[in-house]
Amino acid sequence: MFYREAGQFKTSYQADQALFPILQDRIGMVVILAIAFVAIPLLANDFFLTSIMIPFLIFALAAIGLNILTGFCGQLSLGTGAFMGVGAYAAYKLTSIFPDANIILMVLLSGVFSAAIGAVFGLPSLRIKGLYLAVTTLAAQFFLEWCFIRIPWLYNYNASGAIEVPRREVFGLVASGAEATPIVRYFIVLGITVLITWLMANVLRGRIGRSWMMIRDMDIAAELMGIRPLRTKLMAFAVSSYICGVAGAMMVFFWLNAAEPSSYSIRLSFQILFMVILGGLGSLGGAFLGAAFIWILPVALKFVPGLLGMDIAAETVEHATFMTVGALIIFFLIVEPHGFARLWQIAKQKLRVWPFPY
């Protein structure tokens, strides 16, 4: 009843091929965007913006990046953290070399370096499949992390070995560095995330996205039908790494302000992979849901005991949150192995037939 597409007739091919062909979806999307662009900036405090929304959007973008490779093209990767690091270090070097250039442009450009490196490490995917590919991408993770530690040129020979984000202005507003207000950083991150998500939504339902899915579902059949595996797989690696690279650059420039090589460790790769698996392989919305679950839930849970008036030591809360989130991950994967995206689909189906389920 709430989600019924009956009666919504399409009178042109254009209308039929729209990104959101159903009215309810369009309304929902407008509401979500209104919340993100208007309600949150008006209502949220600094902590909510800097510690919840900005990292959430960055992680969601990284999860989209990995989802393209793993969910849509079927190539398992454990190198996400390192590809994000490449983006971060590239953006840092670019802005040190061109201090006057627009920082948003530099962040978007940094993804190109990440894409190139991702494509190089994607080469073995032509011969190696499945879990074996995960091992070669793991090698990329360790090799690149080693580079971040051992090549001082990458961090401008700082004694600390960390990259520290300088102050940069965009259109007269401080966009990065300590003086950048959370609201400016939030809008930049939100803008880039929405833009890339929208682009990807269109790429994925077009020729390129479909060829990725053909490779995922059966590569021999895809090859017989004229899809070139080399080009398709490398393109998936490049696009995925580009998005991860941009997310990694945003992570240091608009969220953390400084990053050590350990920020881009294997831990981050796993974190993103869990977001993708929990959210749902092969779903853009799932990437957002997965990122929300892995990032927002633990932060939110930490505030629960205090609000209920319980006086619990900080480390106990930490342990309890850790255990709760772990148990929930196992629980949700048992109940719905296809992730939150599938849950959302089930919910939509229920809404469609309500109040007369059959």
Add this chain to the structure above:
Amino acid sequence: MRNFKQLALGTAVAAGVGLTGILSTAAQAQDTNYVPLLTYRTGPYAGSGIPIANGMHDYLAMLNERDGGVGGVKIAIEECETGYNAQKGVECYEATKGKGALVYNPYSTGITLQLIPKAGVDKIPVLSMGYGLSAAAVGETFPWIFNVPDTYWDGASVIIKYIGEQEGGLENLKGKKIGYIFLDAGYGREPIPLLEKLAEKYGFELMQYPVPGAEMQNQSSQWLNVRRDRPDYMVMWGWGAMSPTAIKEAVKIRYPMDKFIGVWWSAGDDDAAAGGEGAKGYKALNFSGVGGDFPALNDIRKHVIETGNSSTDAASVGSTLYNRGVLNSVIIAEAIRTAQEKTGKKVITGEDMRIGLEALNLDEARLEELGLKGFAHPMKVTCEDHGGSNPVFVQEWDGKQWRQASDWIEPMTDEVRPLLEAAAKDYAEKNAPWPKRTEPCPD
């Protein structure tokens, strides 16, 4: 399926409750001085983090119980768990800064580096006591950062000076090999520029053995190299699980323990005890009192531990890292007191706290008044020097406990200071435009 719905609903409600909590974090009541403590009692660095957290908490709690706070105003203490993780540290910072935080003690060089640019913007000083960015000692460039009583470069110079004393003079270091085993993070890399400079000056060879943080509990390959290279002395910059592992490995390869010297953070009782009998003779720097026999520590036992207001195990009072935490809180409390005197306010802000830290003068008489005679070397902060380059001493593990093994040794200030100033200038240039100091010097 019904259970599932309930659980899903429960999760959503809990998350919702948490989120509303985040949106409504109000400022602290205006009759206390709010001091957030960024601590870590979980994770691979908890072994070092717990005694420090206990020491910091207990001294402030004792002041609240015994004197009703500082200057008649209670101190509101809140711990935030960072797990030695820079991301969580920043999250803790963002979560607590709006409540009127006076000062931050990150206890992680990584978190300190992230907070340094924020401190001047948010007007909340950072007290990185004996860690963090060495160059922050230059008050002209870093008005908001304090690293009393010493920087890592001071510590490294004291170790080299001490080794020189053992060898009968610094000139005898020529041709010697000194190994440097360190946690491969901002923390362990910090002293390398100074060590390299001293190696050049005194003609010893510096051999570096980095230990990656993820593999700090497996150092056999590094110690295999040590056995091959046979350095005359070993210097360690270890933290968390790294220090006990290194000491165990050193015992295993029969490295002469009296030639193995750790920085003040590798001076925990548990670190040395891990090596068993073989660790006898292991040395480490220290700047906070050895043992639990101080009137102020007795007050902590009486007012905090025996009343059950603390999670501290009574036996750990007086251990090196616990005392370090206490000294950290002594500096906080004294800075609050100084700030109250300078500004005439009882409830102070971060800006007042900065004045208090900059005018801090913890002399012999004041230490005695606090019941901490001989607990630390008298220290004084000036506008130019936020580090102080105070003397430190060497302590030695006798198999059961630490005992002081040297007098207070002055760092090589004439070597360190020019390097500090150059590094501060370099930092400001790399982070251009770095704000000029506008804060006046307290008189």
